Amino acid sequence: MSPGDPKLSAFAKELAARTEAGGSTAFDEAAAERNRAVxxxxxxxxxxxxxxxxxxxxxxxxxxxxxxxxxxxxxxxxxxxxxxxxxxxxxxxxxxxxxxxxxxxxxxxxxxxxxxxxxxxxxxxxxxxxxxx
Structure with missing residues (x-):
């Protein structure tokens, strides 16, 4: 999963970017709220x-x-x-x-x-x- 993949949703791109950067893939309340607000x-x-x-x-x-x-x-x-x-x-x-x-x-x-x-x-x-x- 690459953050540059055009088939990914904005939420999935954000998760992919965090993963690629070595960040946590743990639940992120702010990201979840942005996702619910779409x-x-x-x-x-x-x-x-x-x-x-x-x-x-x-x-x-x-x-x-x-x-x-x-x-x-x-x-x-x-x-x-x-x-x-x-x-x-x-x-x-x-x-x-x-x-x-x-x-x-x-x-x-x-x-x-x-x-x-x-x-x-x-x-x-x-x-x-x-x-x-």
Whole structure:
């Protein structure tokens, strides 16, 4: 993992740079807070529940099943800039989910829910669906 790898998220690049510099890879509260503060690019829901998301730093949230289905799509994104790659990933997710998906697009700038807020909502909904386990 190299901090210069364009496929890495900002969070992963920071971790790679610290590792390469001989720094600690221990939990870093400040880095975690910066990661949680990243705004959403696209949030996708089904039946009111978040099922997938793309953030402005390129990280994603999706099921393992969806990840496996859109994995082959990665090679088609090789030459895209970051913004086009985020759009392409969101479009692949939307196609996979079909017409039952409700899409919230926030784009590259402007107000948007944060990664922390989105993951918290996703996690809480999944806990409720499993009876709080």
């Amino acid at each position: 705004p959403a690019h696209t949030v996708i829901r089904q039946n009111g529940r978040i099922v997938a998301a793309v953030w402005r730093d390129g990280q994603t949230l999706m099921s393992n099943a969806m990840a496996a289905k859109i994995r082959g799509f990665e090679s088609q994104m090789a030459g895209l800039n970051d913004a086009a790659r985020r759009n392409a990933i969101a479009e692949a997710m939307i196609r996979e989910l079909g017409p039952s998906a409700t899409v919230e697009r926030y784009g590259e700038t402007g107000p948007a829910p944060t990664k922390g807020e989105t993951v918290e909502e996703f996690s809480q909904a999944n806990l409720r669906a499993r009876g709080g386990r």
